Amino acid sequence: MNKNTLFYLALLTGLLFLAQSLLNDYYQRVLAVVFINIILTVSLNLTNGFVGDFSLGHAAFMSIGAYLSAVLTLPPASKAGLMPQLPAWLGQLEVPFLAATILGGLLAALVAAVVGIPVLRLRGHYLAVATLGLMVIVRVVAINWTAVTRGAKGINGLPAFTNLWWVFGWAVVTVYVVWRLVNSSYGRAMIAIREDATAAAARGVNVTAHRMLAFCVGAFFAGIAGALWGHLITAITPHSFSFLITFNVVVMLVVGGMGSISGSILGATVMTLVPEFLRRVETSLSLGGHPLYGLSQIIIAVTITLVMIFRRQGLLGGREVQLPRLFDRQRALPQARVDTTG
Amino acid sequence: MSAVMAEKPFLLEAEGLAKAFKGLLAVHNYHVRVSKGEILGIIGPNGAGKTTVFNLITGVLPPTRGWIRFQGHNIVGRAPHEIARMGIARTFQNIRLFRALSVRENVMLGLQMHARAGLGETILSLPRFLERERRLADEAMHLLELFDLDHLWASPAQSLSFGHQRRLEIATALATRPSLLLLDEPAAGMNPSEKEELMGLIHHIHKEFDLTIIIIEHDMRVIMGICQRIQTLNYGEVIAEGTPAEIQANPRVIEAYLGHSQPMGTLLQRA
Numbered sequence: 001m002n003k004n005t006l007f008y009l010a011l012l013t014g015l016l017f018l019a020q021s022l023l024n025d026y027y028q029r030v031l032a033v034v035f036i037n038i039i040l041t042v043s044l045n046l047t048n049g050f051v052g053d054f055s056l057g058h059a060a061f062m063s064i065g066a067y068l069s070a071v072l073t074l075p076p077a078s079k080a081g082l083m084p085q086l087p088a089w090l091g092q093l094e095v096p097f098l099a100a101t102i103l104g105g106l107l108a109a110l111v112a113a114v115v116g117i118p119v120l121r122l123r124g125h126y127l128a129v130a131t132l133g134l135m136v137i138v139r140v141v142a143i144n145w146t147a148v149t150r151g152a153k154g155i156n157g158l159p160a161f162t163n164l165w166w167v168f169g170w171a172v173v174t175v176y177v178v179w180r181l182v183n184s185s186y187g188r189a190m191i192a193i194r195e196d197a198t199a200a201a202a203r204g205v206n207v208t209a210h211r212m213l214a215f216c217v218g219a220f221f222a223g224i225a226g227a228l229w230g231h232l233i234t235a236i237t238p239h240s241f242s243f244l245i246t247f248n249v250v251v252m253l254v255v256g257g258m259g260s261i262s263g264s265i266l267g268a269t270v271m272t273l274v275p276e277f278l279r280r281v282e283t284s285l286s287l288g289g290h291p292l293y294g295l296s297q298i299i300i301a302v303t304i305t306l307v308m309i310f311r312r313q314g315l316l317g318g319r320e321v322q323l324p325r326l327f328d329r330q331r332a333l334p335q336a337r338v339d340t341t342g
Numbered sequence: 343m344s345a346v347m348a349e350k351p352f353l354l355e356a357e358g359l360a361k362a363f364k365g366l367l368a369v370h371n372y373h374v375r376v377s378k379g380e381i382l383g384i385i386g387p388n389g390a391g392k393t394t395v396f397n398l399i400t401g402v403l404p405p406t407r408g409w410i411r412f413q414g415h416n417i418v419g420r421a422p423h424e425i426a427r428m429g430i431a432r433t434f435q436n437i438r439l440f441r442a443l444s445v446r447e448n449v450m451l452g453l454q455m456h457a458r459a460g461l462g463e464t465i466l467s468l469p470r471f472l473e474r475e476r477r478l479a480d481e482a483m484h485l486l487e488l489f490d491l492d493h494l495w496a497s498p499a500q501s502l503s504f505g506h507q508r509r510l511e512i513a514t515a516l517a518t519r520p521s522l523l524l525l526d527e528p529a530a531g532m533n534p535s536e537k538e539e540l541m542g543l544i545h546h547i548h549k550e551f552d553l554t555i556i557i558i559e560h561d562m563r564v565i566m567g568i569c570q571r572i573q574t575l576n577y578g579e580v581i582a583e584g585t586p587a588e589i590q591a592n593p594r595v596i597e598a599y600l601g602h603s604q605p606m607g608t609l610l611q612r613a
Contacts, residue, residue: 177465184464184471185454185478192440192451198402199438201422202431204455204518213461259442318442 004325016168030276032232035167036225037268039174041252043221046178046214049258052194056246057131058222060138063241064111065104065223066230070155072100085147097161101227108223109216120211142238154237162232174221179261255307257314262321275300353378353554359408361394368394370578381555383569391578392558393435396524400432401425427455431520433511435527441500448499449482452517489513505536525557529564541567
């Protein structure tokens with residue numbers, strides 16, 4: 001990590017301190033959701049943007065991370081009340097938030113591996129179908145495994161551990177890991193697979209292994225995001241993680257531009273903030289006495305349509321935006337990549 | 343001399359190789375034996391099964407029947423990337439580069455199987471990872487210099503001219519450090535002077551990299567100029583095999599190409 005990166009990290013940290021002391025609860029929560037969406041979008045980009053697979057599994061992986069971390073962080077006293085049928089050892093357990101989050105991510109990655117082993121050996125968009133199926137399975141399990149998940153009632157009263165620092169920290173870790181992966185032999189192999197899997201194999205790239213790696217790393221961070229989300233909202237139900245969440249993340253990815261990390265960050269930020277503020281606009285505006293409910297959704301749908309028509313490659317078009325270098329340092333390995341996903 | 347040759351094991355051997363696509367026999371009872379250091383040409387009319395043979399050897403397609411041995415090991419059923427790692431590299435009839443990657447990254451991709459950092463080292467960006475990346479970049483530049491492409495190293499592969507793309511594809515194949523190189527119509531779309539250049543290049547890398555080469559080509563001047571032995575395929579079968587002189591005089595070859603007997607000299611003039 002060089003001086004420039006450290007400088008920008010310090011700058012962001014400072015801004016976050018300001019945000020924490022100046023913004024009210026509502027804005028702080030919106031900001032936390034922005035960071036969670038950055039985690040989701042950047043991690044989905046690894047599969048959908050760099051390897052060129054199309055995963056729709058993010059909601060399922062979030063759900064897994066959220067439920068596991070919830071069961072782990074709930075204090076034994078509340079567990080005794082909420083889930084009396086829980087196995088005794090699990091009922092007694094109380095795991096620190098960080099460990100619970102990581103375990104949630106690991107379980108999501110493990111499930112991704114189980115789904116990926118049969119599917120990722122096949123060419124084509126089987127992954128989209130399989131991950132959609134996974135979402136249904138996860139929801140059915142969450143509804144019916146009442147001893148652990150409390151079924152359709154969901155789990156409420158989660159400790160509100162998630163704050164700006166947790167989501168910011170995990171967003172930084174996600175961006176760092178994905179950025180390191182993409183700018184290494186792994187990333188070259190992943191992009192080569194996206195461009196031409198047969199030719200990549202002919203150059204010695206293990207196509208299945210790289211697709212698997214991207215899918216599992218993506219699922220890990222989706223699980224983390226789920227755990228963070230659960231401990232932010234403090235209540236989860238089987239319906240918290242619906243197809244709508246997957247759809248939103250895909251939209252953020254597409255609007256920002258697939259195959260670009262900075263595009264994902266931009267897409268996640270814009271597509272979280274714009275709908276949130278439009279929601280406030282629609283309650284304050286009125287037409288002939290009727291408040292304009294649903295206006296925000298229409299505006300977003302129109303925006304996406306316009307992006308698809310006029311800028312199919314997304315706002316950044318697969319390019320990376322570089323922040324200005326304030327401290328001169330010899331450039332390690334200049335990158336010259338263009339996007340061909342659009 | 344011939345006694346010594348006979349004792350030497352073949353680098354590549356295939357026997358009884360067949361490939362059927364839903365009843366259509368693309369390759370039928372194909373056989374080949376290639377000694378180390380040889381340059382073998384494969385010719386034949388369009389649809390004769392030449393590229394299918396390459397796809398069978400490189401594991402892109404599983405054969406319906408038959409076996410293939412490379413350096414004494416059976417390679418039927420192995421994944422394409424395993425076969426590439428064993429030392430078989432190929433180029434494609436329609437150039438297949440990684441368009442979004444830079445020229446140098448295309449070469450580094452071929453090289454990286456030999457010097458790859460682990461996942462942990464990569465994510466933590468440990469010195470060993472950085473050193474390996476630098477070494478890969480250096481080696482890639484050396485290879486690019488040899489192909490006179492080093493000045494273009496930072497350009498995306500898709501921005502290169504056709505001739506440069508052909509050269510780059512051969513460079514990326516060599517980056518895997520193969521002992522056997524399969525070239526699929528490398529002269530396609532080239533003008534006469536580019537073809538001359540290509541022949542020089544193939545001769546050069548053959549010696550420099552200690553290669554064995556199998557080349558599919560329609561251009562008779564190129565084939566006759568660089569191959570020591572030529573196989574002719576028609577309807578997925580080997581119909582003739584021999585030295586360039588023998589092939590040129592073989593009536594079955596001439597018939598396969600032109601539909602009726604005509605001296606090979608006409609073919610050479612057309613090319």
